[in-house]
Amino acid sequence: MSQQTFKSASKRYWRAFVPTMVVYLIATLAGSFYLKTFDVEPTWLQATVAVACTLPMLLFLFIQIRYFLETDEYNRMIQLKGFAIGSGITVGAIFLIGFLQMFHVIDRVEVFWFGPAFFIAYGISTYLLGGRQCL
Amino acid sequence: MKNIIKALRADRGWSQAALADQLGVSRQSVNAIETGKYDPSLPLAFSIARLFGKSIEEIFEDETATDAKLAAE
Numbered sequence: 001m002s003q004q005t006f007k008s009a010s011k012r013y014w015r016a017f018v019p020t021m022v023v024y025l026i027a028t029l030a031g032s033f034y035l036k037t038f039d040v041e042p043t044w045l046q047a048t049v050a051v052a053c054t055l056p057m058l059l060f061l062f063i064q065i066r067y068f069l070e071t072d073e074y075n076r077m078i079q080l081k082g083f084a085i086g087s088g089i090t091v092g093a094i095f096l097i098g099f100l101q102m103f104h105v106i107d108r109v110e111v112f113w114f115g116p117a118f119f120i121a122y123g124i125s126t127y128l129l130g131g132r133q134c135l
Numbered sequence: 136m137k138n139i140i141k142a143l144r145a146d147r148g149w150s151q152a153a154l155a156d157q158l159g160v161s162r163q164s165v166n167a168i169e170t171g172k173y174d175p176s177l178p179l180a181f182s183i184a185r186l187f188g189k190s191i192e193e194i195f196e197d198e199t200a201t202d203a204k205l206a207a208e
Contacts, residue, residue, distance in 0.1 A: 006155070006160050007156075071161075072159070072161055072164050073160075073164070073176050074161065074168075075161055075163070
C-alpha cells in the first residue's frame with residue numbers, strides 16, 4: 001500500500017487542482033479576448049497564445065495521474081476505470097464523427113470539443129462506478 | 136468476498152470514517168469492502184487483520200474454497 005494516505009493525496013490534489021484551473025481560466029479568457037479584440041499577427045503569436053492555453057490543461061492531466069498513483073487502491077480502481085471508459089467513449093466518438101465527416105454525412109465539427117467531451121464522459125463514468133464521493 | 140469487518144468495527148464502536156482514518160483509506164473504500172463490492176489487496180487485508188488483532192482468514196471468508204469444500208463433501 002502507498003505510504004500516502006487517501007486524505008493527504010486528496011489535499012495535495014486540491015492544492016494543485018484549484019490554482020491550475022484558475023490559471024487555465026485566466027489564460028483562455030485573456031487569450032481569446034486578446035485575439036478577438038486586436039488584429040493579432042503573425043501566426044506564431046497566435047500559436048503561442050494557443051500553447052499558453054493548453055499548458056495548464058496538460059498540467060491538470062499530470063495532477064490527475066499523480067492523484068491516481070497516490071490515492072487509496074479502491075479510489076484508484078474507480079478513477080482508472082472511469083478514465084478508461086471515458087477515453088473509450090471519446091475515441092469511439094472521434095472515429096464515428098470522423099467517418100461521418102469523411103462520407104459527407106455531417107459538416108465539420110470543431111476538434112476542440114472532444115477535450116471537454118472526454119472530461120464529461122470520464123466524470124459520468126466515475127460517478128456511475130463509484131458514486132458522488134469518487135468524483 | 137464475505138467478511139466480518141462491519142461486526143468487528145461495531146464491537147469497537149468505530150464509524151466507517153474512523154476505521155478508514157486508521158487504515159489510511161477513504162470511507163467509501165471501507166464501505167465497498169464491508170459490503171463485498173471490493174476485495175482489498177493483500178497489504179490492505181494484512182493492515183485490517185493487524186488492526187483487529189486477527190488473522191486474514193478469521194476476517195475474510197474465501198467463498199470459492201468454501202464452495203469447493205462443500206462440493207467435495
